[in-house]
Amino acid sequence: MTEAHVTAAVLVIGNEILSGRTKDANLPYLGERLAELGIRLAEARVVPDLEAEIVAAVDALRARYTYVFTTGGIGPTHDDITAECVAAAFGRPLIRNPEALALLQAHYAPGDLNEARLRMANTPEGASLIENPISHAPGFRIENVHVLAGVPAVMRAMFEGLAPGLTGGPPLRSRTLTSKLPEGALAAGLGAVQERYPEVDIGSYPSFRDGRPSVAVVLRATDEPRLAAAAEEVGALIRDLGAEPRETG
């Protein structure tokens, strides 16, 4: 399986995701956008708002992947501990970042910039800021770790601001062929196509609607001619099995 060699991990920080209260919306967004940038999202973790857990996950992921993106835990309340944890992971002191402080001072009326909100100006020493065009309190980057907000609209704005500075490999293209076959009918032929196209990543995703099976075959590769050839073979396979492939993505 050959994909882009530039990799990323996402670390979702927050009890609310683990309790089921909040459905994470950031992971699919980042997965899709990173793929467009030629960066393969290779792993994601969700950890609670506990320092030891966050530090361990940041450390494990930053050593392993080209880029790490964290979401959540950068607000003003007691459960927002991401900045401290990232500082600890890098063994750097947590400082009140002067540039972040200036941003908050420009946004809040003097009486409103209380101690809790001032915490949002804390970053590890040496971090550079990530702009927050929506609610102003910035994210930050330190080495390969990008610390983003958890609120999806803010996370997206932060990510789009930093995206032009990310260096990806060739973008991963994808084709999706859906048919009303049961997955098990397609499996042998699909495995054979996968063997002939090791550089194309072929996934098979079954679903059931009104009890009737359908299967989406997703092909992903950086090499367009090989992707097209593999998709052609999958389409032929589906037709051989008496169904009609629909291109659905």
Next chain:
Amino acid sequence: MTEAHVTAAVLVIGNEILSGRTKDANLPYLGERLAELGIRLAEARVVPDLEAEIVAAVDALRARYTYVFTTGGIGPTHDDITAECVAAAFGRPLIRNPEALALLQAHYAPGDLNEARLRMANTPEGASLIENPISHAPGFRIENVHVLAGVPAVMRAMFEGLAPGLTGGPPLRSRTLTSKLPEGALAAGLGAVQERYPEVDIGSYPSFRDGRPSVAVVLRATDEPRLAAAAEEVGALIRDLGAEPRETG
């Protein structure tokens, strides 16, 4: 932070989640249901369909948490490798499970039970089956690891079948108080409540609608009287700040 001492991890297996193609729906379901059963979902990971990644994650999680639930990768196609990987993680041979085979033989017409579908009868040696009332191919349990389907309807049916056999601690109760305050106004007072109630896990979740802030304070604990007392204090805090708390969950 005191919560239930029985813990769980969810391991989501599948390239489609990391590529952003598929939004995971299983994690919030499991987080919520486990909490009701007195089991704290303490971590989740998403890994691609790669043997080394799946084996490493199964090993890390099963050593650390009371229960592990995997989702995905148990279908008939070449990218369904969860059973092999769990067998490898436990150092056990992968066998054609006779009981699983009988289930498939009862479901499929003889000509339809091809080699690909027969793979769905493979389990690590010594695994016990988890019933699949929807599409018949079973999941399985080995020690504390429960291997479930990725298709949400099937995953849920499997989980509900095994849920009565899980041993939880006291259920985690929660209260949610929402108000139209900006999070930063609430932060100092909320931190003080958290300090007075270390056994209640208090989270603060901001959102913005039409540019106007709102914040949901979620309190979770196993001890109902302490939970009620902490929620009372949070309500009073919100009123002191000139807003009206709404109980939203």
